[in-house]
Amino acid sequence: MNQSFKAFRQIFLRGLFTFLPIAVTIYILYAGIVIMESMLGTTIQRFFPSLYVPGLGFLLTTVFIFMLGLLLNNLLTASFFGNLERQLMKVPFIKAIYSPLKDLMNLFSQKGSKDLKSVVLVEIGNGDIKALGLITRDNFSDLGLGNHFTDRVAVFIPFSYGLGGYTLLVHRSKITEIDMPAEKAMSLAITGWVKAGGKNEGEGHP
Structure with missing residues (x-):
């Protein structure tokens, strides 16, 4: 009986560990689609109910985001949005919300990836403990x-199994640069260095 229970538990856990990442991924994608659908879909349903079909809000939101990207490629409209952003940043409450979100989006954007100088190991205490981080600034003269x-x-040192992290101002002698893409470093840090890739994932690095 005990052996049967152990076999049942092992099979169940194997199925659970396979199912959970798939389920969470699908849920996040679904939640994103629902949010995008509700942005314009709710308005269309309220004022133009005869025109609304499921998915129209998502489609229009996608088109709106794409058109906004096109406008930002234009020097004139980019300057307009830049001025609008600067005016919004003068409002304390809006600045407290908008500024961190903007910085976070820039961090994961293509431009933000280029701004990350390198992936480093940071010495903690006497050096026996190290943390994986990303250099976000190496010059403070403009401040x-x-x-x-x-x-x-x-x-920047990201949290494991969660969003966010913390930023340390570290002496240059306390960091060691390692040859690793920023995306891979973020993945390792967020997943607690769980080996989730191929056979050689993470090999050759501390």
Whole structure:
């Protein structure tokens, strides 16, 4: 009986560990589609109910996002949106919400990936413990802080199994650059260094 229970549990856990990543991925995609659908779909349903069909809100939101991207490629409209953004940033409440979200999106954008200088290991304490991080700034001269941070860099250390992280101003002698793409470093850090890729995933790195 005990052996049968162990076999049942092993099979169940194997199925669960296979099912959960698929289910969570589908749920996140579904939630994203629902949010995009509700952005314009609810408005169309309220004012033009005869025109609404399921999925129309998602389609129009996708078209709107694409058109916004086209407009931002134009120098004139990009300048207009830039001025609008600067005006919005003058409102304290809006700035507190918008600015962190904007910075987060820039971090994961193509431009943001280029802005990440390198992937590093940061020494914690006497150096026996190391944390994986991304250098987000290596020059502080534009902040008007004088020469206080000339020997330091800003390192973003993401949380494992969650969104967010924290940024440390680390002395240059406490970091070691490693040859790893930023995307792979983020994946390793967020998943707690669980080996989820191919056979050689993570090999050759501490």
